[in-house]
Amino acid sequence: KRIFAFSIRKDEEPYVKEWAKAHPEIEVGYTDELLTEKTAKYAKDANGVVVYQQLSYTAETLQALADLGITKMSLRNVGVDNIDLDKAKALGFEITNVPVYSxxxxxxxxxxxxxxxxxxxxxxxxxxxxxxxxxxxxxxxxxxxxxxxxxxxxxxxxxxxxxxxxxxxxxxxxxxxxxxxxxxxxxxxxxxxxxxxxxxxxxxxxxxxxxxxxxxxxxxxxxxxxxxxxxxxxxxxxxxxxxxxxxxxxxxxxxxxxxxxxxxxxxxxxxxxxxxxxxxxxxxxxxxxxxxxTPHTAFYTTHAVRNMVLKAFDNNCNLINNKPADTPVAY
Ligand code: COI
Missing domain, CATH: 3.40.50.720 (NAD(P)-binding Rossmann-like Domain)
Incomplete structure (x- = not known):
């Protein structure tokens, strides 16, 4: 199975590699680009996506993922206020977040x-x-x-x-x-x-x-x-x-x-x-x-970032294997 992650920053990369190393059965791909209607195609052939961004997850973006057969999305952060949740629901998305990363x-x-x-x-x-x-x-x-x-x-x-x-x-x-x-x-x-x-x-x-x-x-x-x-x-x-x-x-x-x-x-x-x-x-x-x-940096610590990445990948791995994820977003 395959997980694709969007907008991976340099400071997150070591933790993505750490997770991938511990899960050789999962193929992990990633980009530093944000998830948009246009970039969704990078996730082609993936079973799920791991994401974080402040940019909106619009109806079009969610549709672009769904068109690739991807409806399992794991956020690396806590807030879900930038997701078009009505559209996500209509498309049958399963979403997880990381409510307690630090x-x-x-x-x-x-x-x-x-x-x-x-x-x-x-x-x-x-x-x-x-x-x-x-x-x-x-x-x-x-x-x-x-x-x-x-x-x-x-x-x-x-x-x-x-x-x-x-x-x-x-x-x-x-x-x-x-x-x-x-x-x-x-x-x-x-x-x-x-x-x-x-x-x-x-x-x-x-x-x-x-x-x-x-x-x-x-x-x-x-x-x-x-x-x-x-x-x-x-x-x-x-x-x-x-x-x-x-x-x-x-x-x-x-x-x-x-x-x-x-x-x-x-x-x-x-x-x-x-x-x-x-x-x-x-x-x-x-x-x-x-x-x-401060520019939304309260969350930005090594402890938090590591947890955000590892927990989001764990969640997505559970979702794509049809196992219950620890922190599903109820919506
Ligand atoms: C969140 O986790 O929702 C935050 O506000 C931090 C985010 C900027 C990564």
Whole structure:
């Protein structure tokens, strides 16, 4: 049997080879190109495909795979928000993802950036680089003095909660599904409004769905405490960027951690050094000393990437052998 993988980056290649070596019975092919309607043909004769991209898996792209007889697709990442799931269903696709490749990768990044905003490290770095070694007015806020509100208590949210608690923060949480252990320990507040009202730091750890687009907007921000720190290492679509900019301008928001951006596709993970920067709004955010922009790199660790590749190939191998995969996407 044969598995074909799309958009394999250089840093993933060793893990593809590691998996292929451990599975000599499977022929493994791959390309560094994204899966599109046009490139689908590279997977000809494969039984399944392993994929990751932020570009949409459109109806046409899925149809092109189905025309080759391929309907078993394993994502190397967690999010499924860029797949035309109606079309996938109509074509009978079986899809797997890797929901838990390394919650720590994202949670650690979110925690580090939260602490950096609280200690104003970007302001200090800029001052120091310019020879200004004075303390004031760059005074820090200690994590232990903050109430940290976590929205979404899945694997990533829970690790973030532990790290922030390790620093001594008071942690509260909101989720539509309440984890029994966290519930028993009394972490949950009943409403988002309550979380907004009580939190000094708010960190998002929920997937993007059609119901939570721009859940952080002018209205929700108005319910937050003054000087709130907002952390989004989840999905750009959750945050109304214009509303956040207004709140940064007015001083309502103390700092913003932004690893994801609603218009990031085609901009993040690209080199703009010798080209005109394509997004003025993003450029404006990048240059603010209380905004920490990272280009969707919270996940990007050696631990995570290895798991993403190995688990996606394991899943696809199960699918093409008609065995139950560990993490099928229910849709
Ligand atoms: C995901 O796993 O869905 C992510 O957001 C990380 C991705 C950029 C590889």
């Amino acid at each position: 919650p720590n990768a994202i949670a650690e990044h979110a925690a580090i950036q939260t602490a950096r905003v609280l200690r104003q490290t970007k302001v200090l770095d800029e001052k120091i680089e310019n020879g200004d070694l004075r303390w004031a007015p760059t005074i820090g806020r200690e994590v232990r003095d903050q109430t940290v509100g976590v929205i979404g208590t899945g694997h990533i949210g829970r690790v973030y909660m532990q790290i922030m608690e390790g620093f001594g923060a008071k942690v509260i949480a909101f989720d539509t599904y309440q984890n029994p252990e966290l519930k028993q320990k009394g972490y949950y507040v009943d409403t988002l409004d309550e979380l907004y009202a009580k939190s000094d730091v708010i960190s998002l750890h929920v997937p993007a769905t059609k119901d939570n687009t721009h859940m952080i907007n002018s209205n929700s921000i108005s319910k937050m405490k003054d000087d709130v720190v907002l952390v989004n290492c989840s999905r750009g679509a959750l945050v109304d960027t214009d509303a956040v900019i207004k709140a940064l301008d007015s001083g309502k928001i103390f700092g913003f951690v932004m690893d994801t951006y609603e218009d990031e596709v085609g901009i993040f993970n690209a080199d703009w050094r010798h080209k005109d920067f394509p997004d003025k709004r993003l450029e404006n955010l990048i240059h603010r000393s209380n905004v920490l922009v």
